Amino acid sequence: MSGTGGGYPSDLTDEQWALGEPLLSPARVGPKGGRREKHPRRRIVDAIFYVVRTGCAWRQLPKDFAPWPTVYWYFTWWHDDGTVERIHDALRGKVREVKGRNAEPSAHAGPRRRPIGPEISRPPASRTAANRSAPRRSRPAPGRARATRSRPLDFW
Template identity: 45%
Template sequence: MLEPLLPKGARAGRPPVWPRRRLIDGIRFRVRTGVPWRDVPVEYGPWGRIYDLFRRWQRNGTWHRILSRLRALAEAKGPVDPQARERLHPHRLSRNTPPIQGKCPEVSLLQHPLVT
């Protein structure tokens, strides 16, 4: 589902050492758990490479395009259940609680049920 939205590798040459899917899983692990980048398990790849991919896609708008596409898919499925937010985010105690400042939309994107 996300493959058409991801940037294509334009460079010819040596194949990547770490598969992109594994690096994306590392980004999702970091976002889901909230650990520092340096504490992402090595099984996802080197933390510097994972962080580099995250920042590169953040700067070039890839995360924004993916989020827009996922929102469009969700809206096409019909109205959203009003209690869905509470089910997806049980840590939110009140609807009146303001969102955490500085949280980028990429974080909510990676926790989206269509991404998992």
């Protein structure tokens, strides 16, 4: 468990942190340097794992983690720059090696696509080409009138 904080079951062990730390993006600093990070990266990663494991909302992070906007910012930054995918690929490779398999999967696991050709029949189009450009009009359900705002909403 990490040295600071509450010691949640989702926290990384020292061995796990040693594997993941080098894979994180470097700190964002300007050309002249910059201020050091206010919250340790390990606690940020622990907070992300807490959200993933418990399924809680970002705003419901316990107070012994960094503030939720900070944790969420790191998560989106690492997701957008590919860090999350790099970590996933590296850990997948290590797991495969431990199991005695090649680090890289041999089969392509990409999205499957159906072949389009004469052997596959397509469902008939519900709208003809002539009226495809005309906008559809929504109708209220039978027996129901359209909602109007003739009086103010007073449901409080």
